[in-house]
């Protein structure tokens with residue numbers, strides 16, 4: 001999401017007449033986009049800004065964007081006086097104006113809209129870095145307030161775009177030659193069409209039916225808002241990829257309650273059962289937090305059990321990281337760092353074993369990949385399947401397939417995180 005925000009900021013500013021340069025030395029203004037979801041993000045940002053002191057002496061100016069900017073606000077000017085602009089993502093619409101102020105010599109410019117902002121950052125001038133596959137933000141912000149998470153404080157309240165505007169953007173992309181679109185939102189399936197025309201599942205299907213669009217992905221889905229019609233849409237529209245990312249966070253209903261996720265293990269597993277009942281096999285991935293305050297060894301065991309119950313194809317697992325201003329910071333029974341690391345390792349090892357078995361099931365299958373790149377050292381082409389799995393394959397032809405093209409590949413070998421194959425008919 002941050003990478004896509006940067007694409008939109010760059011596109012908007014280039015449209016205003018600014019030039020994008022490839023390295024800091026050539027820039028007059030450096031905008032540094034930041035994330036604060038985990039770790040001591042603010043510390044990392046200040047360390048990095050320290051390196052910019054040298055560049056400041058050469059007359060360059062600096063802006064800090066993103067969640068650390070929103071979270072730290074004007075404190076950034078105190079700690080890094082050479083920064084002239086601080087803006088959270090809910091104020092990016094105003095960046096062109098802010099840069100006019102900057103050019104007029106102002107040195108303490110802020111865009112720190114409060115949570116109540118209704119603005120969404122829509123622009124026709126997104127500078128997408130990949131010409132085949134691109135993101136579209138359909139909903140911004142979050143109203144869920146999980147006990148550990150900064151997003152509701154840094155990205156503002158939940159606000160959706162109109163489906164008319166989303167579809168217009170998707171059609172423009174199809175006209176420009178994009179074949180894969182990924183719809184984005186902190187909780188993408190909490191989407192509520194501002195015009196009330198389409199549900200999330202209907203919007204998904206409508207994007208998938210645009211001529212020229214061959215693949216549609218969406219991330220991240222929240223279990224609370226995961227409805228059965230999403231699975232029905234995937235079944236009905238072949239271009240909707242057979243992959244759902246559905247963060248569970250914990251396998252223990254007790255911990256889920258402490259996390260304020262507002263669902264139980266059983267509720268989550270019911271949604272998984274819908275996905276498993278689809279006509280075509282849908283790959284599932286998830287996010288998990290280990291070591292949330294109060295997580296007992298028994299709770300953790302339930303998370304481990306969840307891995308086998310669901311049979312995920314990928315898990316993004318994180319050690320709980322206390323974040324400023326969130327309710328979890330003050331919770332009792334924090335887990336020592338060493339214990340968190342151990343739990344993380346146990347979970348990753350277990351998941352690797354499950355993936356080893358599950359990825360091996362693809363051997364012998366014929367699958368379609370979108371070509372992403374080449375590994376000349378290994379003589380392989382890299383592609384991605386509809387299920388979002390990496391497939392490295394060889395071709396008999398000496399002419400390499402074009403990046404962005406689609407090919408049929410026979411899977412010949414597997415690893416826990418990737419597949420190996422041979423292109424068919426090439």
Ligand code: SAH
Pocket residue numbers: 037038148149150186187220221222247249287288289318319320321322323
């Ligand atoms: N809206 C999505 C997740 C967005 S944040 C959802 O609710 O599922 C991406 C992931 O970062 C989360 O799924 C969670 O696993 C992780 N995360 C968020 N805050 C965290 C924290 N304080 N410590 C560790 N991981 C965190």
Ligand code: SF4
Pocket residue numbers: 142143144145146149150151152186187222
């Ligand atoms: Fe954070 Fe996701 Fe919870 Fe929102 S729903 S507070 S983004 S973890």
